[in-house]
Structure formats: structure tokens, C-alpha cells
Amino acid sequence: MSQTALSLSSRYGGTPPAVTLPALPIFDTLLAHASVRHFLPDALPEQTLPTLLAAAQSAASSSNLQTWSVVAVQSQERRDRLSQLAGNQAHIRQAPLLLVWLADLSRTRRMGEQLQAPVAGTDYLDTFLMSAIDATLAAQNATLAAEALGLGTVYIGGMRNQPEAVAQELGLPPGVFAVFGLVVGHPDPAKPAAIKPRLPQSKVLHHEQYQTPTTLAEEVGDYDAHHRAFQASQGMPIKDWSQQVVERLHGPECLSGRHLLVESLHRMGFPLR
Ligand SMILES: Cc1cc2nc3c(=O)[nH]c(=O)nc-3n(C[C@H](O)[C@H](O)[C@H](O)COP(=O)(O)O)c2cc1C
Known part of the structure; x- marks a missing residue:
């Protein structure tokens, strides 16, 4: 497997979309991003x-x-x-x-x-x-x-x-x-950084018109599980992504002063x- 294909797999928590990325250095760089x-x-x-x-x-x-x-x-x-x-x-x-x-x-x-x-x-x-x-x-x-x-x-x-x-x-x-x-x-x-998984493509891509999900499963698919696995692999607190998101935006007290922006x-x- 190429480095880019490995990165692609990591980017989607081991469940990559069906795409073969072009063998160009820019894709290596893009896909390998980690803070x-x-x-x-x-x-x-x-x-x-x-x-x-x-x-x-x-x-x-x-x-x-x-x-x-x-x-x-x-x-x-x-x-x-x-x-x-x-x-x-x-x-x-x-x-x-x-x-x-x-x-x-x-x-x-x-x-x-x-x-x-x-x-x-x-x-x-x-x-x-x-x-x-x-x-x-x-x-x-x-x-x-x-x-x-x-x-x-x-x-x-x-x-x-x-x-x-x-x-x-x-x-x-x-x-x-x-x-x-x-x-x-x-x-x-x-202390190397690791590639953090993102939502499945189907959760961020809409064709022609926005399709509004009605359940949490439709919103995030198996991403909560991917996120938990990533957190565990990094020795970080294991929590669903969906839970983390709502906690981060619970209210103005979570905005580190930025509610006054x-x-x-x-x-x-x-x-x-
Ligand atoms: C506009 C912006 C602001 C961010 N601010 C911080 C920050 O203040 N401190 C920090 O450690 N990371 C910060 N991050 C990094 C994000 O936490 C990180 O991009 C996210 O968790 C995804 O991880 P990854 O970049 O490793 O893929 C910021 C990212 C963006 C895009």
C-alpha cells in the first residue's frame, strides 16, 4: 500500500472511501496532515x-x-x-x-x-x-x-x-x-502526531440539494466509534465525537471568552x- 493510501485509510478510521488518489506528492501532503x-x-x-x-x-x-x-x-x-x-x-x-x-x-x-x-x-x-x-x-x-x-x-x-x-x-x-x-x-x-479520522464522506457531501438527517446515526454513521478508537490509540479520554461536539458548544461558558467577540x-x- 502506498503512503497516500495508508493516510487515506487512517483519515477515515480504517474505512476509506472507494477512491484511488493520484500518485502526486501533493496528495501525500494533504492526506498526511496532523496538528x-x-x-x-x-x-x-x-x-x-x-x-x-x-x-x-x-x-x-x-x-x-x-x-x-x-x-x-x-x-x-x-x-x-x-x-x-x-x-x-x-x-x-x-x-x-x-x-x-x-x-x-x-x-x-x-x-x-x-x-x-x-x-x-x-x-x-x-x-x-x-x-x-x-x-x-x-x-x-x-x-x-x-x-x-x-x-x-x-x-x-x-x-x-x-x-x-x-x-x-x-x-x-x-x-x-x-x-x-x-x-x-x-x-x-x-512524540509524533497521528492522523485524526474525519466523518465519512457521505456525512458531509450532498448531491444537488442538502439532505437533512433525522437521527444521530444518520448524522455521524460509525464516526463516533472511529473517534473513540482514535482517542484510545492516543491515550486520550475515550468519548464519542458527538458528545464532545455538544459539550464544546454547550454554552457561552465553553467559548473561552470568545462569546464577547x-x-x-x-x-x-x-x-x-
Ligand atoms: C481555526 C483553528 C483553530 C484551532 N485552534 C487550536 C488551538 O487553539 N489549540 C490547539 O491545540 N489546536 C487548535 N486547532 C487544531 C484542531 O484542534 C485540529 O485541527 C483538530 O482537532 C483536528 O485535528 P488534526 O488537525 O490533527 O487533523 C485549531 C484548528 C483550527 C482549524
Whole structure:
């Protein structure tokens, strides 16, 4: 079995869909994705950052507005502080690089000022969403590039737990919001990450029109069992995925402060009309 076919099998908990993936290196990279949370302290080669940026900037961008930016944080002290703000996540302190991906409407607004042209379109929810989507596409390109280079990454949504404190730490002007972080480093070979199974394709793919399931079995199929087996193999608490999902979103108390995000965004220069 090829490495890609093995990864495909792991991706679906040993029950892969009937597909033979093309024997192209990009599929090896895509299928082998796993978030890495244990890193060596080794520095990254100098070429890594501009390489990841070239990949990021090659992503599509809504109307080519390019309303995103990224802060590369290498300073140990700043990573320590950002780790605290993101729920004390050790991997932020451990890995040599944290990329903080920004929805950035401030560049557009400055350009409007310089060209003496109104840019009130930046005040709307859709423009914020567009900006966050562009930042996300860029980040995912950088993630794949890093993984293709043999590096490890993990996204940090915890960057939104205290968005105004993060903005202060990074010197963000109004109209700039840290959508998430991305830790980048050399994976610790002593603690390798494993491919985490996903839902069966039939649960996320609809043909022509959305088919609304009516039972939990229809929603998740055998995925709860795959998830339990994965958790057991990793020595993690054994729990159904469906249970984990509803617990994670039980209420505002489970959102690590992010239930206050809309008020923060208003104060940070996003009216979200
Ligand atoms: C936007 C985003 C934010 C995330 N935030 C965190 C985080 O703060 N800490 C963390 O350890 N993992 C974080 N993750 C990683 C997810 O937990 C992980 O992708 C998921 O469990 C699936 O595992 P896999 O990436 O290994 O396949 C985040 C992932 C995404 C896409």
C-alpha cells in the first residue's frame, strides 16, 4: 500500500472511501496532515518564512483586495505572553515561530485616506468576513507548504480568547484583528502526531440539494466509534465525537471568552454593519 493510501485509510478510521488518489506528492501532503503539539526548540532555516509567505500570498483573494497581513513572532518573551493569552498553550512557547494571521482592513482604509476616497464598504460584516476568509486561505497555503517541508504546525484559535490584549501585544492598529495563530516548528520525533479520522464522506457531501438527517446515526454513521478508537490509540479520554461536539458548544461558558467577540470587534474598528 502506498503512503497516500495508508493516510487515506487512517483519515477515515480504517474505512476509506472507494477512491484511488493520484500518485502526486501533493496528495501525500494533504492526506498526511496532523496538528503537531510537540516541537524541538531548533530554529527554522532562514528561507522558511519567505517560502511560507510566497505560498500564502499565492492563495486566492476576494476581488484581489488582499485584506490580510501576518505577524511573525519569534521572540521567546512575546510567544510566552501570547501563550498565556491563548489559554497557556505550551506549544506556542516551545516552537520557534508563531504566525498570527490578521484580517486587515487598516491598509484599505489608509489607502482610502491617501487617495481621498471613501471606503465605507470596510464597515460591513461581509467585508470583515471576506478579510477573515482571505487570511484563512493564506494561512492554509502556508500550512501545507510547511508540512511539505517536513515541518509541523498547529492552528491557535485561542488567539481570539482575548483579542484586545493580543492586538495590544502585536501593536495592531484599528481595523486589524488576529483571526488565529499558527505555530510552526520541527516536530519532536519522540512524540509524533497521528492522523485524526474525519466523518465519512457521505456525512458531509450532498448531491444537488442538502439532505437533512433525522437521527444521530444518520448524522455521524460509525464516526463516533472511529473517534473513540482514535482517542484510545492516543491515550486520550475515550468519548464519542458527538458528545464532545455538544459539550464544546454547550454554552457561552465553553467559548473561552470568545462569546464577547462582537463587542471587542466593535471597539477594534469593525462596526460589522
Ligand atoms: C481555526 C483553528 C483553530 C484551532 N485552534 C487550536 C488551538 O487553539 N489549540 C490547539 O491545540 N489546536 C487548535 N486547532 C487544531 C484542531 O484542534 C485540529 O485541527 C483538530 O482537532 C483536528 O485535528 P488534526 O488537525 O490533527 O487533523 C485549531 C484548528 C483550527 C482549524
